[in-house]
Amino acid sequence: MNNLLAAFMFFTRLPFWRIKTVPQECFRHVVSYWSFCGWLTGAIMAVTFMVVNAILPVPVAVLAALTARLLVTGALHEDGLADFFDGFGGGTDRESTLRIMKDSHIGTYGVLGLIVYYLLGFNLLNTLPDYDLPYILFCADPFCKFVCSHILWLLPYARKEEESKAKVVYTRLDWKEELISALGGLIPLLVLPEFYYYILLIPVFVFICIQALFRRRLQGYTGDCCGAVFLLSELSFWLGAAIMSYSLIV
Numbered sequence: 001m002n003n004l005l006a007a008f009m010f011f012t013r014l015p016f017w018r019i020k021t022v023p024q025e026c027f028r029h030v031v032s033y034w035s036f037c038g039w040l041t042g043a044i045m046a047v048t049f050m051v052v053n054a055i056l057p058v059p060v061a062v063l064a065a066l067t068a069r070l071l072v073t074g075a076l077h078e079d080g081l082a083d084f085f086d087g088f089g090g091g092t093d094r095e096s097t098l099r100i101m102k103d104s105h106i107g108t109y110g111v112l113g114l115i116v117y118y119l120l121g122f123n124l125l126n127t128l129p130d131y132d133l134p135y136i137l138f139c140a141d142p143f144c145k146f147v148c149s150h151i152l153w154l155l156p157y158a159r160k161e162e163e164s165k166a167k168v169v170y171t172r173l174d175w176k177e178e179l180i181s182a183l184g185g186l187i188p189l190l191v192l193p194e195f196y197y198y199i200l201l202i203p204v205f206v207f208i209c210i211q212a213l214f215r216r217r218l219q220g221y222t223g224d225c226c227g228a229v230f231l232l233s234e235l236s237f238w239l240g241a242a243i244m245s246y247s248l249i250v
Contacts, residue, residue: 012073035146
């Protein structure tokens with residue numbers, strides 16, 4: 001219970017800290033419950049879309065859903081994505097990439113990367129049928145977080161622990177934590193229309209490719225890498241859903 005609560009404290013801005021004070025050690029295990037945080041943020045996106053779409057057009061509802069998650073998470077993952085674009089765009093080797101990613105100031109690559117990411121994501125979601133969108137928003141979030149949690153299995157932490165921006169270095173998942181993460185990521189798929197099951201391998205493939213990039217450039221991962229690979233994997237989920245939906249129309 002403490003680890004789950006720590007995950008909600010770490011990955012959202014909601015005042016879960018009012019419920020209970022948890023030991024600092026619990027924050028080293030938050031990735032195990034990352035997918036369960038996706039239940040919350042994915043549900044908030046889905047509900048926001050449905051409420052706004054009841055009175056306003058789909059594009060406005062999509063924008064409201066994306067904004068709702070930004071407010072709940074404090075743009076935690078988007079900060080990682082921007083640092084990823086800055087580091088890998090401006091860095092030429094491991095040391096320079098890590099140095100740029102640790103810089104709190106956003107650069108040109110980060111700004112352009114976020115603009116392109118949201119333009120693409122917004123337009124992809126707008127191509128989907130409005131009756132399918134809540135399910136896709138809800139399922140993509142926890143599923144991609146489950147997939148991306150495996151970065152702890154594949155790569156070591158790229159910095160020294162004291163150099164971590166969040167002052168937390170995640171522990172590698174044991175088999176119990178892997179099972180917990182899997183339940184959090186896979187159970188929501190029960191409500192996903194079967195038509196979209198074919199796309200589930202796309203975010204897995206994207207994750208494998210991006211972690212290979214981390215391995216080659218950084219010989220490991222950072223917290224920013226976790227946020228970046230999640231958002232890009234989720235974007236690929238939306239892309240796959242849009243392709244499937246478009247193929248049905250034509």
